[in-house]
Amino acid sequence: MPVDDHQLRTCVVLGGRGFVGRHLVHRLLELGNWTVRVADSAQSLQLGPSEHDSFLSHALSTGPIEGSSVVFYTEDADSSADSRRSDFYLCYTIVVQGAKNVINACRECKVKRLIYNSTTDVVSDGSHDICNGDASVPYASTFDNMWSDIKAQAEALVLFANHIDGLLTCALRPSNVFGPGDKHLVPFLVDIAKSGWLRFIIGSGESMSDFTYVENAAHALVCAEEALCSQMVSVSGKVFFITNTESMKFWDFGSLILEGLGYQRPMFKFSTTMVQYISLLLKQVHSRMNPGRHNHFESVQNIIRLASCTRTFNCSAAEKHIGYTPVVSLERLRLLKEAAAMVVEGGAATVAATVVEGDDAGLEGITATIESFSHLAKDSSNARYREFDEQSKVEKLLGSGKVADILLWRDEKISFTYFLALVVLYYWFFLCGRTFVSSTAKLLLLATVALSGYSLFPSKVFGLSVPRLSSSCFEISEKDMQITSTAIANIWSGVSHLTISLSRGEDWNIFLKVAASLYFLKSIVAHFLTESVVFALVLSFTLFFVYEQYEEEIDRIVEVLCNNTREAIKSSLRILPVSVTSLLPGCEMSHESGMAYCNEGSRISDS
Structure with missing residues (x-):
């Protein structure tokens, strides 16, 4: 009014x-x-x-x-x-x-x-x-x-x-x-x-x-x-x-x-x-x-x-x-x-x-x-927009479980605790000067003493209640056992097929790959095992995290590098004779034009 x-x-x-x-x-x-x-x-x-x-x-x-x-x-x-x-x-x-x-x-x-x-x-x-x-x-x-x-x-x-x-x-x-x-x-x-x-x-x-x-x-x-x-x-x-x-x-x-x-x-x-x-x-x-x-x-x-x-x-x-x-x-x-x-x-x-x-x-x-x-608002036309509830590539790669949460630092305290525990184990097994068997035995002994001592604690200490460990903490659920058993069976099955294939001499590519891998592993274990473990430990807690944060930028950089590499290979192949390039996998000779083509028709060189 x-x-x-x-x-x-x-x-x-x-x-x-x-x-x-x-x-x-x-x-x-x-x-x-x-x-x-x-x-x-x-x-x-x-x-x-x-x-x-x-x-x-x-x-x-x-x-x-x-x-x-x-x-x-x-x-x-x-x-x-x-x-x-x-x-x-x-x-x-x-x-x-x-x-x-x-x-x-x-x-x-x-x-x-x-x-x-x-x-x-x-x-x-x-x-x-x-x-x-x-x-x-x-x-x-x-x-x-x-x-x-x-x-x-x-x-x-x-x-x-x-x-x-x-x-x-x-x-x-x-x-x-x-x-x-x-x-x-x-x-x-x-x-x-x-x-x-x-x-x-x-x-x-x-x-x-x-x-x-x-x-x-x-x-x-x-x-x-x-x-x-x-x-x-x-x-x-x-x-x-x-x-x-x-x-x-x-x-x-x-x-x-x-x-x-x-x-x-x-x-x-x-x-x-x-x-x-x-x-x-x-x-x-x-x-x-x-x-x-x-x-x-x-x-x-x-x-x-x-x-x-x-x-x-x-x-x-x-x-x-x-x-x-x-x-x-x-x-x-x-x-x-x-x-x-x-x-x-x-x-x-x-x-x-x-x-x-x-x-x-x-x-x-x-x-x-x-x-x-x-x-x-973020311009979705200039950047690939991903819903925040959608899993990232690296999270899918890590299985979207507890391991992914730890390596991707979903909770800083938990991730840091696991990292510190792995550092302590690394020192215990590799830097303390004992053999692997001796370190394992002492670790088991230490765990036994700690659990036994914990069981002797009264229910209250200085007015603070001491929680008890239930038996379920040491049990493995049926579902976890099934998953673990299935994974072990799949790995054993794969190793068996690989062994059978090697014994029959059916595939020289597999033989060369296995031989090279075993030689590389033997060299690492013999000379660089300690350095390799710490290197893998640090990278696992940093690379996955960094990649998830800058996924788009890293993917673009990799794409540019791949494109440049392909262009460099093509440029290198252009200086080779046609008779040589035509023998390469994926390349063929055109008798009409006298040119060699690779990768679905890209011209490499002229006759």
């Missing part, structure tokens, strides 16, 4: 061209009881085709602050490009000095309320966990980046201005805001994914984070304004954490976004310290080889900061005092993977036709997010 002009209230959205600001302007105008003025430090705004005649376009033409009852200050990280954010003086001028100017303008123009959109980064030092943090969490003693430092200063200025000249202020701290128009979090993840670093889970992968869908951040600002009008004591001068109230693992969120846009899901774990050292080393090498050129290593450090610490926040104060509850659930974003793939293939209309029906805000939020980032 239309609202009369005398019922309209006037507000200003500072930073209304930015990420959160744009969504706030849309939300205020949709409510129908606001006259919205937009001001921004940005120089220009690119409106979408459908926005030129909209309320937003009209709002941009109006002037700010004087005559307004409330100012929403949403100047955020996304309003400053990376080049600007690296300039301390410029950032300080825009954020801190800008906050002072806004406060002074509000006081001079008798504005009643000022609501500042801050960030959870103001309480994080980037190295310590924050679990279920609330308003009692102090500002960080040290900041891991310049932007968080100056945002904290600006927030403090706004809160300090509360109740001065009748101005009421409060601040909201949304965590990891994302959604349509995001120029920070999602593009940041995609940029790192393109560089190849997000093939790995950095750290334990268990660190929890809170995320805030952009429409929820805008909704919280509106809630804060309404609460500031009616509950001044409990809201003015206060800060409120804003999230989707659904904490999740950082890597689960990143995987959801990346899978939806066609990038490979991070699967392999590496310790934070290892990645930091590798990143710093590669950064130094890159800077020396390519001085002045942009690289991804600063972004890698940011990913380490985001993913290595738990940062979760309590929104109960926002729920109690400003009446905030998320309007778009994070759970609904689990449709992103399927929907994003549909957008890449068939556009947003396909998504609208296939995504299950739900509330309008949820459906619009999902569709808008996908449309916003479909241009960042």
Whole structure:
């Protein structure tokens, strides 16, 4: 129902061209009881085709602050490009000095309320966990980046201005805001994914984070304004954490976004310290080889900061005092993977036709997010796209079982444990100076003593229960025995057929292959057995893993090498006489043209 002009209230959205600001302007105008003025430090705004005649376009033409009852200050990280954010003086001028100017303008123009959109980064030092943090969490003693430092200063200025000249202020701290128009979090993840670093889970992968869908951040600002009008004591001068109230693992969120846009899901774990050292080393090498050129290593450090610490926040104060509850659930974003793939293939209309029906805000939020980032999706026309649930070549080669999981480092701890155990066995059998039989006997004796000693342990030691080994741990299932027996029978059958063929002298090729293989094996065992075992051990835990990670690149390199080899062979054959090349396998002489052809008609040489 239309609202009369005398019922309209006037507000200003500072930073209304930015990420959160744009969504706030849309939300205020949709409510129908606001006259919205937009001001921004940005120089220009690119409106979408459908926005030129909209309320937003009209709002941009109006002037700010004087005559307004409330100012929403949403100047955020996304309003400053990376080049600007690296300039301390410029950032300080825009954020801190800008906050002072806004406060002074509000006081001079008798504005009643000022609501500042801050960030959870103001309480994080980037190295310590924050679990279920609330308003009692102090500002960080040290900041891991310049932007968080100056945002904290600006927030403090706004809160300090509360109740001065009748101005009421409060601040909201949304965590990891994302959604349509995001120029920070999602593009940041995609940029790192393109560089190849997000093939790995950095750290334990268990660190929890809170995320805030952009429409929820805008909704919280509106809630804060309404609460500031009616509950001044409990809201003015206060800060409120804003999230989707659904904490999740950082890597689960990143995987959801990346899978939806066609990038490979991070699967392999590496310790934070290892990645930091590798990143710093590669950064130094890159800077020396390519001085002045942009690289991804600063972004890698940011990913380490985001993913290595738990940062979760309590929104109960926002729920109690400003009446905030998320309007778009994070759970609904689990449709992103399927929907994003549909957008890449068939556009947003396909998504609208296939995504299950739900509330309008949820459906619009999902569709808008996908449309916003479909241009960042992996181009399936330039690279062979493989569904992430599909097995890789090397996994199929290894049998897709436990061996594949270990050699492909599906779980870093398990794979490293097996690698360490094999290294210990290698030392025990090859480097300790004993014979193989003696080493085996001592190993069995050690295992017997260990099992016997374990059985003597009481059920509890220093209050800790000691688990007992059940007899099933030493039993082999019938199915495993059948598989093992079948494999042994197949091998024995193959050896028998080979032996029979050799004894009859039926195939000289087989004889030569067997003789060469046995001679090669004898040479290795006699001279290089120790080196060969350690070489095979290292390669088995590295080559399979590397090949799966760079399967497409390695296949292309092999294809190029094979093509070049074939061309080299053809070039070599061209210099031979036709009478010689015609005798080679696969080549024949054309009596009509006097040319030799090999490999299905490729001309080798002329007569």
